[in-house]
Structures are given as C-alpha cells and as structure tokens.
Amino acid sequence: MLSEFSLIDRFFARRARATPRAPLGIGDDCALLLPRAGEMLAISTDMLVEGRHFLPDVDPHALGHKALAVNLSDLAAMGAKPQAFTLALALPEARESWLSAFSEGMFELAERFDCELVGGDTTSGPLNICITVFGEVPHQHALRRDAAQPGDDIWISGTLGDARAGLGVSRGEWSVENDDAAAFRRALERPEPRVALGLALRGHARAALDISDGLAGDLLHILERSRVNASVDIDAVPRSAALRRLTADAQRRCTLAGGDDYELCFTAPRSARTAIEAAGKTVDVPVTRIGTISALRTGEPAITWHDAAGTPLTLTLQGFDHFHAD
Amino acid sequence: MLSEFSLIDRFFARRARATPRAPLGIGDDCALLLPRAGEMLAISTDMLVEGRHFLPDVDPHALGHKALAVNLSDLAAMGAKPQAFTLALALPEARESWLSAFSEGMFELAERFDCELVGGDTTSGPLNICITVFGEVPHQHALRRDAAQPGDDIWISGTLGDARAGLGVSRGEWSVENDDAAAFRRALERPEPRVALGLALRGHARAALDISDGLAGDLLHILERSRVNASVDIDAVPRSAALRRLTADAQRRCTLAGGDDYELCFTAPRSARTAIEAAGKTVDVPVTRIGTISALRTGEPAITWHDAAGTPLTLTLQGFDHFHAD
Numbered sequence: 001m002l003s004e005f006s007l008i009d010r011f012f013a014r015r016a017r018a019t020p021r022a023p024l025g026i027g028d029d030c031a032l033l034l035p036r037a038g039e040m041l042a043i044s045t046d047m048l049v050e051g052r053h054f055l056p057d058v059d060p061h062a063l064g065h066k067a068l069a070v071n072l073s074d075l076a077a078m079g080a081k082p083q084a085f086t087l088a089l090a091l092p093e094a095r096e097s098w099l100s101a102f103s104e105g106m107f108e109l110a111e112r113f114d115c116e117l118v119g120g121d122t123t124s125g126p127l128n129i130c131i132t133v134f135g136e137v138p139h140q141h142a143l144r145r146d147a148a149q150p151g152d153d154i155w156i157s158g159t160l161g162d163a164r165a166g167l168g169v170s171r172g173e174w175s176v177e178n179d180d181a182a183a184f185r186r187a188l189e190r191p192e193p194r195v196a197l198g199l200a201l202r203g204h205a206r207a208a209l210d211i212s213d214g215l216a217g218d219l220l221h222i223l224e225r226s227r228v229n230a231s232v233d234i235d236a237v238p239r240s241a242a243l244r245r246l247t248a249d250a251q252r253r254c255t256l257a258g259g260d261d262y263e264l265c266f267t268a269p270r271s272a273r274t275a276i277e278a279a280g281k282t283v284d285v286p287v288t289r290i291g292t293i294s295a296l297r298t299g300e301p302a303i304t305w306h307d308a309a310g311t312p313l314t315l316t317l318q319g320f321d322h323f324h325a326d
Numbered sequence: 327m328l329s330e331f332s333l334i335d336r337f338f339a340r341r342a343r344a345t346p347r348a349p350l351g352i353g354d355d356c357a358l359l360l361p362r363a364g365e366m367l368a369i370s371t372d373m374l375v376e377g378r379h380f381l382p383d384v385d386p387h388a389l390g391h392k393a394l395a396v397n398l399s400d401l402a403a404m405g406a407k408p409q410a411f412t413l414a415l416a417l418p419e420a421r422e423s424w425l426s427a428f429s430e431g432m433f434e435l436a437e438r439f440d441c442e443l444v445g446g447d448t449t450s451g452p453l454n455i456c457i458t459v460f461g462e463v464p465h466q467h468a469l470r471r472d473a474a475q476p477g478d479d480i481w482i483s484g485t486l487g488d489a490r491a492g493l494g495v496s497r498g499e500w501s502v503e504n505d506d507a508a509a510f511r512r513a514l515e516r517p518e519p520r521v522a523l524g525l526a527l528r529g530h531a532r533a534a535l536d537i538s539d540g541l542a543g544d545l546l547h548i549l550e551r552s553r554v555n556a557s558v559d560i561d562a563v564p565r566s567a568a569l570r571r572l573t574a575d576a577q578r579r580c581t582l583a584g585g586d587d588y589e590l591c592f593t594a595p596r597s598a599r600t601a602i603e604a605a606g607k608t609v610d611v612p613v614t615r616i617g618t619i620s621a622l623r624t625g626e627p628a629i630t631w632h633d634a635a636g637t638p639l640t641l642t643l644q645g646f647d648h649f650h651a652d
Binding site for chain 2: 118123225
C-alpha cells in the first residue's frame with residue numbers, strides 16, 4: 001500500500017508540470033489555467049463506475065484510455081480543442097501494477113491530444129473515476145445541441161454499433177469469429193475521440209453531440225434542444241464489415257440503441273456537403289449522411305425511421321437511461 | 327425511481343441557466359465558461375466517499391453543503407473568486423427526499439457565493455460525490471503554497487479542532503455538554519469556506535492553503551513547496567470555547583491532527599500585520615498568529631513545536647493520509 005501522497009507523486013503528479021497554459025501544476029489547492037483571449041472554455045465531466053461503465057476484470061490500461069476518451073469525446077462534440085483535465089479517483093486499494101497500467105493508458109491518450117493533467121484527488125473507496133476536461137472553442141464556432149435547423153442533413157462519423165456488439169459477445173448474446181470479436185472488443189474498450197473531426201467541422205456543422213447512449217436516444221437530444229424533427233434511413237447508418245456479419249436485427253439493435261460509440265452525430269446545411277466530405281477526408285474519418293432535419297409542427301420532437309426503400313419502421317428501442325431498472 | 331434525465335432536470339438542471347458568465351447552461355456536451363480577460367482560472371476537484379468523508383446516516387442537506395464547501399475552501403485558499411462548478415454524482419438509488427435535501431444544501435451555499443452549477447453527470451453506483459469548482463484570480467494575487475519566505479508570520483483563520491472534536495463525540499472518544507456537542511457537529515457537517523477572507527488577503531498574504539487534513543500535515547505542504555522551516559506555538563493555535571473544555575491532550579490532538587477544519591493557514595510578512603488584522607475585521611473572521619517561517623539550512627523542511635513558555639515539544643501526531651492503514 002502506498003501513502004496517498006507518494007501514490008499521487010509516483011503515477012500522476014510527476015506527469016504534470018507547470019506550463020504556460022497551466023502555470024502552477026499539481027500540488028496546490030487549485031490548478032491555475034490561463035485561457036486564451038477570445039476563446040470560451042468548454043468543460044465536461046464524466047463519472048465511470050465499476051459494473052456500470054466497465055466490468056470488474058477490465059484491462060486497467062484500456063480503462064485509463066476510455067476514462068479520458070469519453071471526456072475528450074465531449075470536447076470533440078463541441079468543436080473544442082483539448083487543453084487540460086483533472087482526475088478524481090476512488091480506489092479500494094492502491095495496487096501499483098493497476099495504477100501503472102491505468103495511468104499509462106490515460107497519459108498515452110492525453111499526450112496524443114496535448115491535454116495536460118492539472119489537478120486531482122485520490123481517496124480510498126469503491127472504484128470510481130471522475131474526469132473533468134477543459135478545452136477551448138471560439139464562441140461562434142461551438143457545436144451546440146440547439147443549433148439544428150429544418151433542411152439540415154444528419155451526419156454520423158465512423159461506424160456505429162461495434163462497441164455494443166462487443167458487449168454482446170462478452171455476454172454470450174451472439175458468437176462471432178475471433179477477428180470480429182477482437183474488433184468489437186477494441187471498439188468497446190478503446191474508443192477514439194473524434195477531436196480532429198470536431199475541429200474540422202467548425203464553421204461547417206451546426207448542431208453536434210457524441211453518441212454515448214445510442215443513436216436513437218442521443219439524436220433525440222438534438223431534436224429536443226433544437227425543437228425540430230428528424231427522418232433517418234436506418235439502412236444508411238454506417239456499420240463496420242464485422243457488424244454486417246451479424247443478423248439484420250442485431251445490427252439494428254447495436255447501431256440504434258447500442259451506446260458507447262463515441263462517434264459524432266451532427267447536422268449541417270445541404271450547402272456544406274462538399275466541405276463536410278472534405279473535412280472527413282482531411283482528418284481521415286469517414287462521414288455518412290443518414291437523414292434530414294425537418295420543422296416541428298405540433299407535439300414533441302420525434303425521429304421518423306425508414307429503410308433504404310423508404311418503408312417506414314417503428315422502433316421501440318431506447319438508449320440507456322441510467323436510473324431505469326435496466 | 328426517476329430516470330436519469332428527469333432526475334437531473336428536477337433537482338439540478340432547472341437550477342442552472344444560461345448567463346453571461348456561462349452562456350450555455352446544462353444540457354449540452356460541454357458547459358461553456360467565459361473567463362474574464364486578465365484573470366487566471368483556478369480549478370479544484372474533490373471526491374467525497376461514504377464511510378471515508380461522511381457517515382452513511384449523514385443529513386443529506388448537510389452533505390450537499392459540505393460537498394461544495396470543501397471545494398469552495400480550495401478556491402478561498404487560492405484567493406480566487408468562485409464562478410461555477412460541475413457535479414458528478416453516483417447514487418445507489420434515486421430517492422427524491424434525499425436528492426431534494428442534498429440539492430437544497432448545495433444550492434443554498436452556491437447561491438451565497440454566487441457560484442453556478444454549469445454541468446454534471448449522474449450514474450447509479452456506490453454513493454460518490456465529485457465536484458469540480460472554478461474561480462478567478464489575477465495571476466499576481468494567487469495565494470500559492472510555494473510563496474512562504476523566511477521571517478513570514480504564520481496565521482490561522484477562525485478556530486481549529488471543532489470538527490475533529492465532533493467526530494470524537496460521535497465515536498464516543500469523549501463526552502461533552504449538549505451545546506458543545508451541537509457546536510462540534512456543526513463544525514464537522516457545515517464548514518464555512520473562507521472565501522471572503524481569501525479575497526481580502528490578496529496582495530497581503532504570501533502562501534496559503536486550507537486545513538483539511540490537520541494543521542501539522544497541511545502546514546508541512548507549505549514548507550515543502552516553499553523549502554522553508556516553521557516554528558509554531560501550540561498554545562497560540564486558536565480554539566473555540568467548547569474545545570477548551572476538553573482535556574489539554576484532546577485539544578492538541580484535535581487542533582494539530584484533526585482535519586476537516588477548512589480554515590486558512592497562511593503566511594505574510596511582518597509588515598503586513600496591520601493589513602491582515604484589518605482584513606480579518608472587514609470580513610468578520612478572526613485571524614491569529616501562531617508562529618514564524620525560518621530559512622531551511624539543511625535536510626527536509628520541518629515544524630518546530632513549542633508551548634507558550636517556549637518549551638520545545640515533540641509531536642508524533644500525523645494528518646490523515648488516505649491510503650495509510652488508518
């Protein structure tokens with residue numbers, strides 16, 4: 001067992017240093033951050049709990065990656081550039097091997113995105129990881145959920161459903177070839193935050209969010225905040241080659257109500273199609289149009305689903321809702 | 327049981343609104359915060375765990391107060407003005423009465439300090455409260471731990487030890503009159519962050535921190551970061567009338583190694599004595615000189631303890647250290 005202070009020093013504080021962006025580093029009552037003039041500070045916080053967001057036997061390196069990745073994904077969905085993060089960690093015991101792998105997984109991702117650890121807290125307790133992340137975005141470029149307009153295209157980055165398929169494999173819901181299982185597991189454990197795409201969409205996309213609870217539930221957040229409807233072609237929803245080897249029913253469950261995708265769902269005017277395609281190519285992330293935003297005439301915002309032939313479909317699938325009895 | 331989104335809406339999101347300082351409010355991927363030009367953003371995060379930081383039968387109103395108070399205390403220790411906070415909350419179940427009281431306790435304090443809830447996360451899981459708080463401070467006025475200088479006075483705000491005495495009463499370590507027990511319990515459950523004092527000390531104090539783990543351990547953080555020694559008169563350490571009714575031994579344990587005080591310990595040059603006294607009077611918080619900073623000649627920074635008569639004392643008491651087997 002390590003004492004708290006040597007634990008913090010050994011795995012975390014030594015990785016944090018005073019920089020022009022964060023001139024104090026770790027070890028004081030507060031971190032100090034120097035925002036650049038003209039930029040808004042984008043802030044997001046996510047709490048990950050064992051049994052809820054990851055399994056007890058999760059690889060700690062993958063957990064360190066994912067804990068930061070889901071926060072960076074929120075910055076990406078805002079079109080914000082990562083700057084810094086804080087880490088609060090409750091651990092049942094301070095095992096060095098676990099901490100070493102966890103911190104490596106986290107810092108590898110942090111360094112790739114030039115995002116500095118500036119503060120934190122550790123305590124004993126049931127395993128809980130709470131990261132708060134900070135990024136910068138010019139006010140007029142923030143990709144907000146309330147900015148979708150009738151006539152906008154609806155776009156998706158990457159492919160959806162692989163993470164949910166990975167969960168299905170681990171639960172024995174379906175069995176797949178080893179290569180596909182590995183791809184699904186990688187999607188579940190090591191999501192790639194679409195930060196570069198978020199930045200490339202500034203000035204082109206209108207509304208955006210990241211898909212963490214499933215397309216069906218998350219797209220509805222854009223609709224509710226923007227007071228619009230949506231029409232989506234479920235056959236256009238991008239899927240990996242591995243996912244296409246599951247049954248059509250499993251594919252739909254995974255892509256529409258899967259969750260843990262951390263791909264961007266965004267809207268943009270038709271006039272931006274060329275720019276959006278170019279942005280995707282520049283950052284090497286596929287972008288796919290799956291539907292259209294329309295005006296809300298009466299009632300509550302809703303998604304109308306149809307297949308490639310235009311046949312309407314009724315879905316009862318729901319995204320995760322953390323206090324449902326699910 | 328409430329669904330996550332209605333729970334957030336009912337108790338938290340409705341209290342957050344778009345303002346000039348935080349123009350987005352809750353409900354997007356990120357909060358947006360607009361820092362003022364010329365100010366540093368001070369950031370602190372604290373995680374509170376049941377059994378470690380509070381007892382299972384804690385009054386949820388008091389818990390809501392304390393969870394935010396300990397974070398505001400970190401801003402106070404930096405001389406920063408509170409601006410905003412995020413709340414991440416893991417709950418075993420979403421009980422309305424608990425959430426109502428918890429959120430009331432938290433928002434009463436938030437409103438007193440004009441500190442806005444700008445974002446958060448809720449999940450099911452073992453009870454865990456992680457708040458990240460944001461404040462503003464001009465760079466040159468930040469009260470850092472590494473700024474103490476030889477010859478500085480060492481000051482304490484308010485009185486120390488009452489919170490630890492409250493824990494002692496609840497554990498049956500000692501018994502006291504009802505009025506004293508109530509005072510101790512109030513100190514333990516409803517610490518008052520010294521925000522106004524921190525602001526009043528700008529330009530007068532040099533180093534500062536808030537005492538969360540006991541004076542003996544926390545003062546050492548200033549010494550280590552500033553590379554100086556300290557000499558402290560333990561009889562000068564300010565104590566409440568209630569605490570003075572405990573034995574001399576219990577008083578020392580509570581004041582020096584108690585923890586949960588959330589008073590400020592700060593250093594300032596002798597020339598600032600009048601200004602410090604005036605600052606304390608202005609904000610109606612007693613300030614007391616307890617010792618002196620001296621140069622570090624060799625070895626590691628240390629505190630030399632003595633009593634009012636000047637007799638040296640050896641203390642083996644330690645502050646809390648969260649991963650010790652305590």
